[in-house]
Amino acid sequence: MKLNYREFFMQKMLIMFKPEDIDISAKDFISTYASYMEDVGIVGKGPDGYALYPSRTAPVREEHIAFFEEWVRLTDALGIHGVVGVDLYTDGWFARDPKYQTMNDKGVKMEHQICPNRKEFWQYGAEIVKEIGSYPINEILLFGTGFIRDHFCFCERCRKEFAPLVDQEPDRLTYQFITENPEHHEKWHQWRSDKIHEGLGYLQEAATESDDTTGREQPLKLSVEVLLDPETGLSEGAKNEYGYDYARIGEITKNVLINLYPWSPVLPTKGSSEYDNLVESLYFVNEFTRRGGRASLFRWGVTTVEQLQELKALGKDVGIDRIVTTFHYPSDYSRRRESAIGNY
Numbered sequence: 602m603k604l605n606y607r608e609f610f611m612q613k614m615l616i617m618f619k620p621e622d623i624d625i626s627a628k629d630f631i632s633t634y635a636s637y638m639e640d641v642g643i644v645g646k647g648p649d650g651y652a653l654y655p656s657r658t659a660p661v662r663e664e665h666i667a668f669f670e671e672w673v674r675l676t677d678a679l680g681i682h683g684v685v686g687v688d689l690y691t692d693g694w695f696a697r698d699p700k701y702q703t704m705n706d707k708g709v710k711m712e713h714q715i716c717p718n719r720k721e722f723w724q725y726g727a728e729i730v731k732e733i734g735s736y737p738i739n740e741i742l743l744f745g746t747g748f749i750r751d752h753f754c755f756c757e758r759c760r761k762e763f764a765p766l767v768d769q770e771p772d773r774l775t776y777q778f779i780t781e782n783p784e785h786h787e788k789w790h791q792w793r794s795d796k797i798h799e800g801l802g803y804l805q806e807a808a809t810e811s812d813d814t815t816g817r818e819q820p821l822k823l824s825v826e827v828l829l830d831p832e833t834g835l836s837e838g839a840k841n842e843y844g845y846d847y848a849r850i851g852e853i854t855k856n857v858l859i860n861l862y863p864w865s866p867v868l869p870t871k872g873s874s875e876y877d878n879l880v881e882s883l884y885f886v887n888e889f890t891r892r893g894g895r896a897s898l899f900r901w902g903v904t905t906v907e908q909l910q911e912l913k914a915l916g917k918d919v920g921i922d923r924i925v926t927t928f929h930y931p932s933d934y935s936r937r938r939e940s941a942i943g944n945y
């Protein structure tokens with residue numbers, strides 16, 4: 602597929618690239634399009650868990666190091682807002698170790714996703730934020746920051762920690778047991794949400810530390826991806842399904858990246874009741890920005906200017922002027938989609 606990049610850049614949007622998207626050198630690409638770019642993004646650690654820079658923490662895709670380093674050096678030199686993407690709990694390499702895989706109450710393990718209740722993984726993520734933050738960049742987009750669904754996580758550690766809160770034996774803790782009692786269910790939501798935001802706190806600390814080390818003028822921003830899909834109850838449902846608390850994200854990192862309809866191929870059309878529901882579910886953004894936060898709209902796999910204009914029109918209706926896209930879906934998209942909207 603041959604894309605007219607200039608046409609996209611002229612729409613004033615942030616595009617997140619993978620080196621594979623580009624068939625020329627970073628230098629040739631950036632110098633060709635620099636005059637159209639206000640900001641641009643590159644993957645730093647993808648869902649396969651591999652880093653594109655010489656990480657001392659994560660495994661490395663050696664073949665992309667030169668591209669990555671030249672890219673961030675040039676965007677900085679040319680005064681372009683530099684953004685790097687990082688997949689957090691969606692980490693195929695780390696999840697090779699079954700000990701870290703998240704699982705449901707039937708013991709079905711997810712081979713692509715880490716249990717968010719892992720302090721050692723927060724430290725791992727924090728190291729990666731520090732490493733990427735040592736480059737002259739302005740922002741990190743954090744993808745995959747929540748639980749897979751409300752039915753997670755029932756790994757040994759989560760059972761052991763949560764079961765006593767509802768007077769149950771760890772081995773006998775089931776999703777049904779939790780959901781049968783509204784108080785238990787509410788505790789479950791709160792407990793999971795605490796884990797997500799405690800983890801984010803580690804990453805924000807790491808970002809701040811990298812500001813001190815590099816003497817960066819403006820603080821390194823961490824934009825936290827939140828999924829917003831009709832299958833999981835739009836913004837309200839997402840709190841309980843994935844563990845997000847928008848107000849807390851606002852306090853911790855101040856930046857949220859709203860991944861619209863990640864599990865659906867099309868967005869609702871303006872004028873439909875579904876569109877109105879979507880707009881309504883984005884009302885939380887008003888409060889988020891009033892408290893000093895910044896929200897961006899995000900969508901995977903935007904390959905036409907029409908799709909982009911559709912996003913911008915929605916942004917206008919909900920008071921969000923920043924649009925972030927990728928040309929591709931994540932490499933593990935089908936597995937992610939299946940685990941997010943599957944039946945448990």
Ligand SMILES: [Zn+2]
Nearest residue numbers: 716754756759
């Ligand atoms: Zn767990």
